[in-house]
Amino acid sequence: MQFRQQEKGKYLLVHASGRLDASWADHFSSTFKEYIRQGQHHILLEASEVSYLSSAGIRALVQVVKSIMAVQGSFQIIRASSFVHQTLQMTGFESWLKADFPDDLPAEDTEAQIPDESPFELYQLNGSTAMQLSVPATWVPWKAFNSNNLSSIRFGHQDFALGIGAPHQSDQDASMHMGEFLVVGGNVIYQPPREGDKPDFLLPEKAYLPEMHCLQALHCTGDMPHLLRFSPKGNKTYFGLGELAEKVLTETGSALAAFVIFAEIDGLVGSSIIQSPGLLKEDRIIPFPDIKEWLSFCGERVFPRQQALIFGMASKGLDGKKSPLLAGSTMHKNLFLHAHAAVFPYLPIESGVIKLKSVTEKLFKGPPPMALLHLLEDSRPSTGLGESTLIRGACWYTAINTNQEDTIWA
């Protein structure tokens, strides 16, 4: 089979030719799933030159339609050849068939009409204007572990957090298992501190609220009233985490902001705790190479084409002070950042306004997370991996209020 495609307004018009049978079915469905991945959620299949359609071909069409419906898109077959038309009619799939192009299909290519289209879309959602931040646990590397400094937090649907902790019952048990976590809408994803272990997750269900014993926690409660959608346009093919954080700070006009990003990954840069800080008996400076026993480093840009769920906090800084909890950016001036990313297999989401809750519900019904990273910037000359970058997705964000500025800024 051969395909030619044209972007026309919100539609992708695909001219197909050849036989859609068992030999071509996989190629057909993978080609169309790639269109969906590229953000094309309204597809018109011009099938006047599709000479044959078998049951294997219909199955491929059903898979494509299911994928499109999952992102609230649309799929129509236009000007089908008589064989395809007859086959779909007899098999009960005539609802896909349309005699001609939809009325709202522009005559010319959309790209030519609006070359300066912005890669960002901003939406105002419901909810309070700012979240409240608390910092109930303030461990910083590599202080001695003291169980008196642990803070147990139950996370509900309006809670967002990141930090280091463990979901175990007793303090002693927890001390052995202190790893990084992030919380989005009460959904906890936790990385056990052992290389090779998979991230675990705890979801709020009915009366159950996940509980973490936290050694370090930046904990916000409230709504995410703003939404930023980003997707590649023109020469802009990816978005740096720092760039998105700066955009969030600009849009909120706040000195401190929190954000959740759900996006297809271009490449992540980060590290993970691989030995529980609960084992630290005294304050330490851990030199190289001993640090390799405590932290892993990704070594290359990782998890391209997978999906990231990121929770982070960003600030423009405060009077030139340093922060023990927000890392100063080496690539963006006046930006302080702390973000954790959970990595999931790729999951397309619909365009436009989308609720964070519906995304997380859909996400946790699918395959489990593959990894959790503490995101970093690597600006080493020539060998540096840069910052984490994303291709397309959604960013919910809010301004932050706090009465713990002294804790955040040294």
Added chain:
Amino acid sequence: MLNVNNLYKTFAPGTVNEVKALIDVSLHIEEGCFTAVIGTNGSGKSTLLNAIAGSFKPDHGRINLFEHNITNWPEYKRASLIGRVFQNPFAGTAAGMTISENIALAMRRGKRRPLTAAITSRIRDEIAERVKTLKMGLEDRLDNPIGTLSGGQRQALTLLMASWLRPQLLLLDEHTAALDPKTAAKVSEITKEIITREKLTAMMVTHSMQQAVDLSDRIIMMHRGRIVEDLRDEMKARVRISDLMQTFERVQKLDLFDQSVAEILEQQFV
């Protein structure tokens, strides 16, 4: 059963080509265990097998097989206890001799070979019966020179020969690596059958994650001369190919973690 203690081996010591192939390798393998040894190129996995087989003497350390301390035994003496199959299908057999002659030699490995007829009718029947278990139709070609067979057929026969006397330890050194995928799968299947049927203790070096997961009871991963992962019992039971790939990536990335990375982490890890 097999005990390897604190084994060290450095090739070309003190030269620019110095390679520390084994660094403090210790390993205990129980009787009847089929262990897969995986690792990156140059990780030391074949060196470990060769050290056990006696291809060279280690710089330091001790190797015990059952009650024998074989550390200083020459290779030919160890052959009475150890069967080997090599990567090259043309190694381990004599190309100009027939299938039955090759097997007759294997039947007397480590034993006296007096000047008597090597292949009696009874031995020939026994050979035919065992060769039939390979399900390759070779029992009808016992008088053909082994050099006329394909790589897969020769490797299957080598495997049969190496296990004929139920060696105390069977060493397989990437024995399917030179075969096409279909033949490699067939030889893997035969490997599993022979090892299970004969209840052999075996070590298999392989680059195939699929083989390691499907065939073995235990997986050892080597990197830069050391054992970096040892998956056994319930850990081996749950391991999947993707887990092994991740472990590979992890140990390779560890090499990229240098002083400059430590400096980044010091600045950025809060």
